Amino acid sequence: MMDISSEVVNALRQILPEESVFYPLHEPFFNGNEWNYTKECLDTAWVSTAGKYVDKFEKDIADYTGSKYAVAVVNGTAALHIALELAGVEADDEILVPALTFVATSNAVTYCNAIPHFVDCEEKTLGIDPDVLREYLQKTTILRNGLCVNNQTGRIIRGIIPMHTFGHPVNIESLCAVANEFNLIVIEDAAESLGSYINKKHTGTFGLMGVLSFNGNKIITTGGGGVILTDNNKLAERAKHITTTSKISHRWEYCHDEIGYNYRLPNINAALGCAQLEQISQFIAAKRQLYKKYRQAFQTISGVKIVSESKNNVSNYWLQTILLDESINGQRDAILEATNDAGIMTRPAWMLMHHLAPYSKSPRMELPVAESLARRLINIPSSPQILLTK
Amino acid sequence: MMDISSEVVNALRQILPEESVFYPLHEPFFNGNEWNYTKECLDTAWVSTAGKYVDKFEKDIADYTGSKYAVAVVNGTAALHIALELAGVEADDEILVPALTFVATSNAVTYCNAIPHFVDCEEKTLGIDPDVLREYLQKTTILRNGLCVNNQTGRIIRGIIPMHTFGHPVNIESLCAVANEFNLIVIEDAAESLGSYINKKHTGTFGLMGVLSFNGNKIITTGGGGVILTDNNKLAERAKHITTTSKISHRWEYCHDEIGYNYRLPNINAALGCAQLEQISQFIAAKRQLYKKYRQAFQTISGVKIVSESKNNVSNYWLQTILLDESINGQRDAILEATNDAGIMTRPAWMLMHHLAPYSKSPRMELPVAESLARRLINIPSSPQILLTK
Numbered sequence: 001m002m003d004i005s006s007e008v009v010n011a012l013r014q015i016l017p018e019e020s021v022f023y024p025l026h027e028p029f030f031n032g033n034e035w036n037y038t039k040e041c042l043d044t045a046w047v048s049t050a051g052k053y054v055d056k057f058e059k060d061i062a063d064y065t066g067s068k069y070a071v072a073v074v075n076g077t078a079a080l081h082i083a084l085e086l087a088g089v090e091a092d093d094e095i096l097v098p099a100l101t102f103v104a105t106s107n108a109v110t111y112c113n114a115i116p117h118f119v120d121c122e123e124k125t126l127g128i129d130p131d132v133l134r135e136y137l138q139k140t141t142i143l144r145n146g147l148c149v150n151n152q153t154g155r156i157i158r159g160i161i162p163m164h165t166f167g168h169p170v171n172i173e174s175l176c177a178v179a180n181e182f183n184l185i186v187i188e189d190a191a192e193s194l195g196s197y198i199n200k201k202h203t204g205t206f207g208l209m210g211v212l213s214f215n216g217n218k219i220i221t222t223g224g225g226g227v228i229l230t231d232n233n234k235l236a237e238r239a240k241h242i243t244t245t246s247k248i249s250h251r252w253e254y255c256h257d258e259i260g261y262n263y264r265l266p267n268i269n270a271a272l273g274c275a276q277l278e279q280i281s282q283f284i285a286a287k288r289q290l291y292k293k294y295r296q297a298f299q300t301i302s303g304v305k306i307v308s309e310s311k312n313n314v315s316n317y318w319l320q321t322i323l324l325d326e327s328i329n330g331q332r333d334a335i336l337e338a339t340n341d342a343g344i345m346t347r348p349a350w351m352l353m354h355h356l357a358p359y360s361k362s363p364r365m366e367l368p369v370a371e372s373l374a375r376r377l378i379n380i381p382s383s384p385q386i387l388l389t390k
Numbered sequence: 391m392m393d394i395s396s397e398v399v400n401a402l403r404q405i406l407p408e409e410s411v412f413y414p415l416h417e418p419f420f421n422g423n424e425w426n427y428t429k430e431c432l433d434t435a436w437v438s439t440a441g442k443y444v445d446k447f448e449k450d451i452a453d454y455t456g457s458k459y460a461v462a463v464v465n466g467t468a469a470l471h472i473a474l475e476l477a478g479v480e481a482d483d484e485i486l487v488p489a490l491t492f493v494a495t496s497n498a499v500t501y502c503n504a505i506p507h508f509v510d511c512e513e514k515t516l517g518i519d520p521d522v523l524r525e526y527l528q529k530t531t532i533l534r535n536g537l538c539v540n541n542q543t544g545r546i547i548r549g550i551i552p553m554h555t556f557g558h559p560v561n562i563e564s565l566c567a568v569a570n571e572f573n574l575i576v577i578e579d580a581a582e583s584l585g586s587y588i589n590k591k592h593t594g595t596f597g598l599m600g601v602l603s604f605n606g607n608k609i610i611t612t613g614g615g616g617v618i619l620t621d622n623n624k625l626a627e628r629a630k631h632i633t634t635t636s637k638i639s640h641r642w643e644y645c646h647d648e649i650g651y652n653y654r655l656p657n658i659n660a661a662l663g664c665a666q667l668e669q670i671s672q673f674i675a676a677k678r679q680l681y682k683k684y685r686q687a688f689q690t691i692s693g694v695k696i697v698s699e700s701k702n703n704v705s706n707y708w709l710q711t712i713l714l715d716e717s718i719n720g721q722r723d724a725i726l727e728a729t730n731d732a733g734i735m736t737r738p739a740w741m742l743m744h745h746l747a748p749y750s751k752s753p754r755m756e757l758p759v760a761e762s763l764a765r766r767l768i769n770i771p772s773s774p775q776i777l778l779t780k
Contacts, residue, residue, distance in 0.1 A: 039425060074465070076652075103637075104635065223659060256746050262497075336641075336642050347644075348643070351646075358648050
């Protein structure tokens with residue numbers, strides 16, 4: 001009988017056939033107006049802060065997501081930081097964060113001098129489990145002056161950051177209901193889920209604010225970039241203001257009326273984003289097709305399944321993911337070894353937040369599902385150009 | 391007799407003759423390999439975090455400045471923030487900052503939960519006055535356990551951020567001597583002074599760390615970008631680590647060993663920087679020539695002089711600056727009005743730090759020279775392409 005590592009390599013080889021080629025996890029694909037728009041920036045010397053592409057990118061993203069406002073910033077981490085600050089997060093507040101996430105979600109909380117409080121996820125969505133969360137908050141918090149207070153630490157739990165893992169929508173509607181019961185602000189980390197919808201509403205538009213990322217590994221890229229989404233015009237205005245050093249508009253005076261940040265997206269990066277966004281339907285179609293091919297390839301391998309979108313959701317399938325049965329989770333590292341040795345890049349889940357030294361003492365609930373997923377989950381090559389050609 | 395505003399407009403018109411053209415304060419000039427390098431990034435799909443241009447840009451900047459190490463980051467503000475954090479700045483420390491600076495210098499201190507403490511400058515360099523500073527520290531601080539303590543607030547004064555205003559070198563050698571006497575860490579804000587030298591040593595290489603900016607208005611630009619300079623290899627390594635999310639290098643594991651930042655410079659922006667740096671000698675030559683032309687044009691206007699580099703210094707003349715005599719400082723706004731109305735962009739000094747709402751309660755010394763300069767100083771168009779053509 002063939003070992004599981006070889007079976008996985010063989011399944012992947014059906015879709016990634018070239019033995020002499022290295023298949024990265026995710027690579028950007030430039031097949032549209034990237035050259036034209038970038039060149040225009042250089043020809044007009046508008047590469048930096050001012051320039052029409054920043055405005056256009058914000059408008060295009062707002063249109064695409066259905067968010068009333070989109071504020072472009074230098075990356076997704078900066079977007080999260082500003083969203084939390086504008087939501088009124090204060091020093092020593094606790095913010096509920098999934099244990100299974102990229103470290104930026106927690107770091108943004110730390111930048112506000114607040115404390116991430118880690119919660120468990122559900123296998124169906126890979127995101128925060130609303131039912132487990134409700135039960136946990138019922139048992140461990142009280143409402144005092146309308147604020148949710150952690151019984152154990154005495155600190156205010158100010159908000160929650162649901163994250164749409166690998167592009168798969170979390171059960172955001174139920175999470176918003178829980179947040180509402182406990183008076184928590186919802187900031188959606190949709191860094192990975194541009195093009196993912198819940199009941200036809202775009203991820204990142206359910207909470208008070210949402211955040212997108214356009215890092216080089218994302219479904220579309222600006223080199224580095226992010227966006228804050230919100231339907232609230234005051235928050236959008238404040239986001240623009242404090243991400244551009246809080247300078248008051250004046251013909252020549254340099255007056256800043258509050259502590260601001262240098263978080264604006266350069267025009268040249270926005271130009272790239274405009275060109276990329278024009279191609280997103282094509283990218284998503286390729287990724288959904290790739291999902292189907294992987295599903296077929298893995299169908300015959302016992303103990304390995306590909307992660308699928310849930311009912312009523314549309315996933316952008318940003319990172320394709322296989323999940324090992326508990327019975328073979330001890331094989332994870334062997335599979336990672338064999339696939340990477342074969343030139344097929346694979347990766348486990350991020351190390352869970354509470355296993356990282358800087359967050360090992362943060363408050364948390366029991367995290368059995370996150371722990372289990374972290375042992376069993378493997379991301380596999382997901383670039384749209386696996387199926388698209390220039 | 392002609393009024394002073396008209397005289398200034400006429401003087402500027404000698405160098406900026408086209409009445410139908412708008413002359414900005416500073417515009418980037420792309421006349422080299424910008425398009426080749428950017429195109430290469432797009433063609434190879436290396437626009438983001440990894441990629442050879444980041445490494446090349448760091449090496450090129452280190453070579454150019456004579457700094458042992460250069461760590462590229464997303465902008466000058468981020469560079470300052472990280473330099474302060476790595477210097478060991480703690481919450482509630484005070485950091486000496488010139489009252490005459492761009493707000494980013496103060497904001498970076500605030501990001502560390504420390505407090506900027508504003509000090510005066512000298513007219514000769516537009517930067518911190520070392521003699522006034524020494525006298526002030528002698529009178530207002532004591533050395534306790536080897537640390538400089540503010541008598542009035544009881545807080546530790548941990549460091550100082552000398553800034554090279556408009557590219558003109560501050561008297562950094564004397565400031566380092568004062569810092570040494572009072573056990574202050576020196577972080578040099580050389581955001582504006584790439585290509586400026588003191589006794590043939592590049593600005594930004596005198597302190598423990600120095601900081602450069604490549605914002606769109608700077609002498610060379612990356613769209614948005616910055617660099618941390620240091621001769622200390624441990625600090626350079628730590629800077630690289632915490633600006634790239636503190637991820638430990640591993641074939642697949644995502645482990646972060648401390649709180650990190652998403653401050654890396656995208657490859658596409660670094661590509662722009664490499665192309666720009668190849669042309670810096672040409673830019674500086676043009677700016678020095680422009681200075682000479684302005685000096686001649688203003689020679690006959692009584693009460694107006696152009697700011698010149700000091701003895702033993704070489705300035706990059708990033709922003710050309712005229713200085714009004716005290717006798718006519720009441721005319722500043724009329725001159726700003728007339729020049730901007732004529733399509734010649736001019737700007738006063740930044741509003742002084744202690745006049746900004748968020749910093750109005752920060753500790754400070756008497757600031758007579760900064761106040762005087764702020765009333766009298768005007769930046770005038772400084773782009774190299776005023777004299778260079780494509």
